Amino acid sequence: NAGVTQTPKFQVLKTGQSMTLQCAQDMNHNSMYWYRQDPGMGLRLIYYSASEGTTDKGEVPNGYNVSRLNKREFSLRLESAAPSQTSVYFCASRTGTSGDYEQYFGPGTRLTVT
Amino acid sequence: GENVEQHPSTLSVQEGDSAVIKCTYSDSASNYFPWYKQELGKGPQLIIDIRSNVGEKKDQRIAVTLNKTAKHFSLHITETQPEDSAVYFCAARGLRDSSYKLIFGSGTRLLVRP
Numbered sequence: 001n002a003g004v005t006q007t008p009k010f011q012v013l014k015t016g017q018s019m020t021l022q023c024a025q026d027m028n029h030n031s032m033y034w035y036r037q038d039p040g041m042g043l044r045l046i047y048y049s050a051s052e053g054t055t056d057k058g059e060v061p062n063g064y065n066v067s068r069l070n071k072r073e074f075s076l077r078l079e080s081a082a083p084s085q086t087s088v089y090f091c092a093s094r095t096g097t098s099g100d101y102e103q104y105f106g107p108g109t110r111l112t113v114t
Numbered sequence: 115g116e117n118v119e120q121h122p123s124t125l126s127v128q129e130g131d132s133a134v135i136k137c138t139y140s141d142s143a144s145n146y147f148p149w150y151k152q153e154l155g156k157g158p159q160l161i162i163d164i165r166s167n168v169g170e171k172k173d174q175r176i177a178v179t180l181n182k183t184a185k186h187f188s189l190h191i192t193e194t195q196p197e198d199s200a201v202y203f204c205a206a207r208g209l210r211d212s213s214y215k216l217i218f219g220s221g222t223r224l225l226v227r228p
Contacts, residue, residue, distance in 0.1 A: 101207055101216075102163070103160075
């Protein structure tokens, strides 16, 4: 049981390049989340998927798109990377059961855009 | 919008001393307050949480207290050990909708000096 896995661990992009961050969970969770973490700002929600087939915007969705590929996988895409997207990205999942609030986090992807 | 403020941003204590981290939240309807520990290079991990119908919760050396009237909650770590050194995040469950989104504080870097 690996929990939440993310690939890649590190990535360097040039401004304007695109890439997809991958996330998968093996806990049979219904809900999945993408956050970014910047120094002094905690974690901010980019997008989330309450259940397979649905996605919604969080606090900071501009410049990102997501795909809930199936119940296990939730990807985050940067179509045209900008230096402001330099950050550490975390994926998280939750059972989706009413009243069960705990989110389980992956190890993160450190992205640098030059 | 919903906001969670966390203080202090850094905290240095001597091994064996206690550490206290405080958070305030803006949404009086929030009902779930988790604390996450993040070690270097890893994703956040839940260490304790509290719901709005409880005033205090303990788990060995850690405890969380909640004051709903004042809209603040605190993490208490007693008998600190060097392995407690990490970044700690508080969060509150926003209740604008039923998405179970968490609003995070900006984090506290705790250093336990041997």
